[in-house]
Amino acid sequence: MDADHPASLAGQVARPRFSASADWIGLAAILAAAIIFYLLFPNNLALLTRVIGIVMLVLSVDLVTGFCGVATLGHAALFGAGAYAAGIAAAHFGITDPIAMIAAGAAGGAVAGLISGLVVLRGHGLGQLVLSIAIVNLFHEAANKAASWTGGSDGLTDIAPSPLFGVFAFDLWGRTAYGLGIALLVIVFFLLQRLSRSPFGMLCRGIRQDPIRVAAMGASVRKTLLKMYIISGLVAGVGGGLNAISTQVVGLDSLSFTLSAQALVMLVIGGTGSLYGAIIGTVVFMLFEDFVSAANPFHWLTIMGALLVGVVLFAPRGIFGTAAHLFDQWRRR
Amino acid sequence: MKRMLLAAVAAIALSGTAGAETIKVGVVGPFSGPFAIQGKNFKAGIDAWMALNGAKVGDDDVEIVYRDLPAANPAQAKALAQDLVVKESVQYLAGFYFTPDAMAVTPLLEQANVPMVIMNAATSAIVTKSPLVVRTSFTLWQTSVPMAKVATARGIKKVITVVSDYGPGVDAETAFSTTFKADGGEIVESVRMPLSTTDFSPIMQRVKDSGAEAVFAFLPSGPTTLGFLKSYNENGLKGAGIQFLAPGDLTQESDLPALGDTALGVTTTFHYSVAHDSPENKKFVEAARAAIGNPAELSFPSVGAYDGMRVIYKMIEATGGRQDAAKAVDAVKGMAWESPRGPVSIDPESRHLTQNIYLREVAKAADGTYYNKEIQTFANMADPGLAAAK
Amino acid sequence: MQSVLSIAVDALAYGMVLFVISIGLSMTMGLMRVVNLAHGAFAMVGGYLASYAVRDLGLGYVAGVVLAVAGTVVIAAPIERLLYRRIYNKPELIQVLMTIGITFCVIGIANYLFGPTLKTIPLPAMLSGPVDLGFRSIAAHKLFAILCGLAVAAALWYLVERTPFGVKLRASVDNTPMAAALGVRTKYVYAASFAISVGLAAFGGIVGAELLPIEPYYALRYMVTFLVVVSVGGAGSIGGALLACLVLGAIDTTGRYLVPEYGEFFFYLAVIAIVCAFPRGLLGKA
C-alpha cells in the first residue's frame, strides 16, 4: 500500500498512521455490526437488506453532497435507474444471475448519473436543487410512461433472480440477500475509502471548499464533478440493483422525489462528508422509522419530525460528525 | 422488565392450559401520509367486525398486527410482509390499498404458506399472480363497465374519457371504452393527466372543445377529486349539459363533506354506498362509525376490510387454526353471504368477489349531510376485467 | 381564439394563486437566506384555521381570513423564536433538515387534530358563483385570487422599497453586523419579516384553497411547486416571483391543455431550460 522510503523526505514526514488503520477498523466494524444485527434480528433480514440498499443511495448522495458540495434532492433518479436496469435485465432479457443484475444496476445508475450530472451541474444553489428535483420527476414520469418496460405504476414484477453462485436461493427468510448486501456494502465501502483518500478525492474536497481556487490551479471543476456524478451513479445503481434482487419488484417510488429527500435527510442526520455518517444516518433513520411506525402506525410522523429537529438542535454536525468532533476535542485536551 | 417477564410467563401458562393459540393477521395499509383516511377505514372495518363477532374463532384468539405503508412502495411492502411472516409469524396477510404493493407480496405467499386477503387494491390481474390471493374489494372493471352501460342507456353517443395517468386510471379508461364502443358508442378523445395535476381548468377546456356529450372520469379518491369536480362546475361544463360519469371513487363518502353542493347530482357506479339500505349495513355502519370516531370519515375501504375479516374468520375456522394456506383458500371458494354492500360470493375460479354494482347519485339528506343514493342495481357482476384479459 | 383566451385566464388565475403562496417563501429564502421547506406547512395551518373559523365557528369570511392569518403568525412566533433563530446563517442542509422536521410535526399534528379528510373554507355568496366574462364564465374566487395576487405584489413592493422598515430589512440582509452597528435591531427585523412571510403563506393557503385543497399532506404535496417558483423567479425578487408565476402558470396550463399526458414532462423540461438559461432566476440579483 504505502512504500516506505527512508531515503526520501516523505519518510521523515509525520505520516498519519491512524487514518490508514482506521480504514481497516471501519471495515471490521461494518462486518461486526452486520453479524450483530443478524444475530439480534434474524427475523428482520428483509428490512435490514432494504437498509443496505438505501445505505448505498445515501453513500452516493454523500459523494456529491458531502464531498463535492453539490446539493441534490433528486438522487433517487440514480438509485431507481439502477433498480430498473437490474429489474428489466431480469424480467425482459432473462439475465437472472444476481451478479450480472448488480452489474446492470451499476451501469444503469452510472448512465443516470451522467444525465443527472449534465443537467444538475449547470445550476448553483437553489437552482441546482430545483434542477435535481426536475430530473428525478422527469425520470419518474418516463418510467410511468414506459409501462410496457417498467410496469408503470403497477411496478415491475416477474423478477426472479437465480440462486447466487447457483447455490444460495433468494428465499423468504432473506439470508442470501442479506449476505449479498453485506458483501456488496463492504466492497463498495472499501473502494470509497480508497477513493476519498485518492488524488481525485482530494480534488473533490477542494472543489467543495473553493471551486474558484480549483479552477485557478488548472483543474476542470465541471469535469471532475461529472466524473463524481458517474461514480455516485455506480454506487446508487448497485444499491438499486440489490433492492431489485432482494424484493424482486421495482416500483415508481424508487424514482421519487420523496426517496431523494429522505436520502438527503438521512445523510444530514448522520453527518455529511463522511462515509460513516452516511451509514449511521441511514441505519438510525430507517430503524427508528421502522420502530416508531410499527409502534404507532397512525401518528409516527410527528415523532419522526421531532427527531429531525432534535438532531439539528443537539447534533448539528449529524450524529457521526458531532461524535467525531467531540472525540477530537477530547483528544486535544 | 420484571412485569414483562411475568406477562410472558403468564401467557405461556395460559396457552398451555387452554390449548388455544393466538392467530395473527398482518394488515398492511396506508395508516399515515396522504392516504391515511383509507387506512383508517381498513381499521374501522376490521374493528367493526371484531366488535360484532368477537376476537376469537373457536378457541383461538385473533390478533391484528398493523404495518404502515403510507404510499405505493412495492419494495417496502414486500419487506413489511416478509417481516410480518418471519418475525411476527402471522398466518394471514391482509389489507393492501395499492395494486403494486399487493403485486410485490404475491411471490412470497406460497413459500410462506400464507393466504392473502386483499381489502382494496383494484387491478384485475392481482388474483392471477398467486392461487393464495382472495379479494374482497372490487376491480375498476367491475365499477367502470356498468357506467358504460348507463351511458348507452341514457342515449349518449360521444364520450371523452379523462383519467389519472397510472395503472388504475388506465384500467378504468380501458374498461369504459371497450364496453362503450362495443355497445356502439364513440370515444371522441382519451385524456390521461399526470397524478400531480392540481389545476384542472385546462383539462375542462379540452373536454369542452372535444364536443363530447359526457365525460367519463377517474381519479384516485382524495384531494384532487375536489378540484376536479369544482373545475367541472366552474368551467361551465355542468351548465353546458355535459354529463359527468365516474366510478364511485370520486364521490367516496369521506370526501363528500368537502365536496358539498359541488357534487350534488353527480352519478357514479360503485360497489358500496354507506347509505345502502339493509339491516346488515345498518349494523355494520353503526359499529364502524363507532370505531372510526368521526362518522363522516367512513367510506368504501371499510367494507372491503369488514368482508375480508369475515373471509379470514372462515379460513381460520376451516383450518382449525392450523397454518394451511391452500386449505384455507379452498374453504372460502364459492362462499356466499350477505355483505353490508348487498349479496356477494367468492368466484371459485378467480377468487374475486361477485357482487352488485350500483348506480348512485349524490343527494342531500334531511340533516344537511350528503350521501350516495342508490338508484339502479347491476346484480351479480363478476370481474369483467379478467374475462377481457383472456 | 376563444380557447386561447380561456386558457390565458386560467393560467393567470393559477399563476396568481401560486404567487400569493410562494412570495413569502421567496422573501425568506432571498432576504433571510433560509431554505424554509416548512413554508407549505404554514400555508396549510392558515387554511385549517380559516376552515375552522368560518365553517365550525360560523364566522364571516373576512373575519375568518383575518383571524386565520393572525393565528398562523401567532403560532409561528414561538417556532421562530425557538427553532428558526438557531438556523439563520447556518448551512443550507441544516436548514433543510430542521424545516423538514417541522413540516413532519405539523402534518402529524394536523392529522391528529383535524383528521385526514379534506377541509374546505366556505366562500361568501359573492365569491362562490361564476362570473361571466363574455367569452366564458370564471369562478368568482379565481378573480378574487388574481386581485389578491396583484394587491400583495403592490403592497410588498411598497413595503420593501418605500418604507423605513424596508430600508432596515435590506440593510440587515446585506450586512447584518453593519446594520446592527448602525442601530438596526436586526433580531426584530428578522422576526418581523418572518412574520410577514408566514402571514403571506397563510393568506395564500386560504385564497388558494379552492385550487390546492387543505388536507394534512398539503405541506409536502406542493413543496416542490413552491420551490420551483422561487428558484425560477429568483429568490427575494418580488417582480421575479410574479413573472415566474405567470410564466410557469402559462406553461403548466398550456401544457396540460395541449398535451395532458405529457404535462409533467413539458413543465419540468421548461423549468430545466429556464434555470439553465437564468441560473439566478428570471429577475434574480447576481
Added chain:
Amino acid sequence: MSAVFEVERLSKAFGGLAVTQAVSLAMAPGDRVALIGPNGAGKTTFVNLVTGHLKPDSGVVRIAGEPLNGMNPMQRVQRGLVRSFQVTRLFPEMTPREHLALAVLQRQGRTGRLYGTLWSMPEVLDESEALLRTLGLEAAADRKVAEIAYGQQRLLEIAFALALRPKVLLLDEPAAGVPQSETPRIEAALAGLPADLAVLMIEHDMDLVFRFAKRVIVLAAGTIIFDGAPGDVTKDARVREAYLGSYADDRSVA
C-alpha cells in the same frame, strides 16, 4: 532574450466605457515587473482579461509565443500562466502539505486518479516538503489552513502557485492584509522566487514595489502611461498627474 509573456493591444470596453485600451507589454523569463495604478485604473479587468475570466474585445495574450485566445482559464493555467489571489483563496479544511501535494498532482495531470494515497507517492510528498521548506512553512504543514496565521496563508498562496511550476506568475497584492511584523517573510519569499520565472506583481505598497521590481508599469484609465525603471516612476509627470491630478475626469473623453 525572447519574451515568455506578451500582451498585444489588449482592449475591453463595458458599454461605452473603455476599461482597457490597447495595452501592450512583454516580459522575459526572470523579469520582475510591478503593475501599479490608482483605484479604478483597470488593473482587475486587465488581470481578468489575461487569465481568461473576461473576453477581450481585441488583442492577443501569448505565453511562450502561443496565443491564448479562445482558451478558458484552466487551459491558460495549464500553459503556465498562474495567478495568486488578493484575498487568500485556500481550502480551509486542508493542510498546507495537502495543498501543495494537490497542486503538484494537478501539474502532473494526476488529480483524476481514483486510487492511491499521498503516502504512496513519495515524489509528490518530497516536492511539497521542499516547497514548504523554501517558504518556511514546515511548522504549519499539518495543521488545517483555517487554523494557521494569515501571514502563513499568504505564503502558502505563493507556494501553491509555485507548485504548479508556472512560466508566468501573476501575484495579486501578495502582502495585502498581512500584519507589518510578517511582511519581511513575504518579501523574503518574493526574493526567493525562481530566477527563470517571469513575475508580474499587482501592488499598492510602493515600498514593496521598489524593493521587488526591476521594472514598473503604471496603468491609468485603462492605458499604460509609464513603463520603465522604478527610479524614474515618481519623476514622471503623467504618473504624478494620474495619482495626484484629476486625470480620471478625462476618461470619458477617451
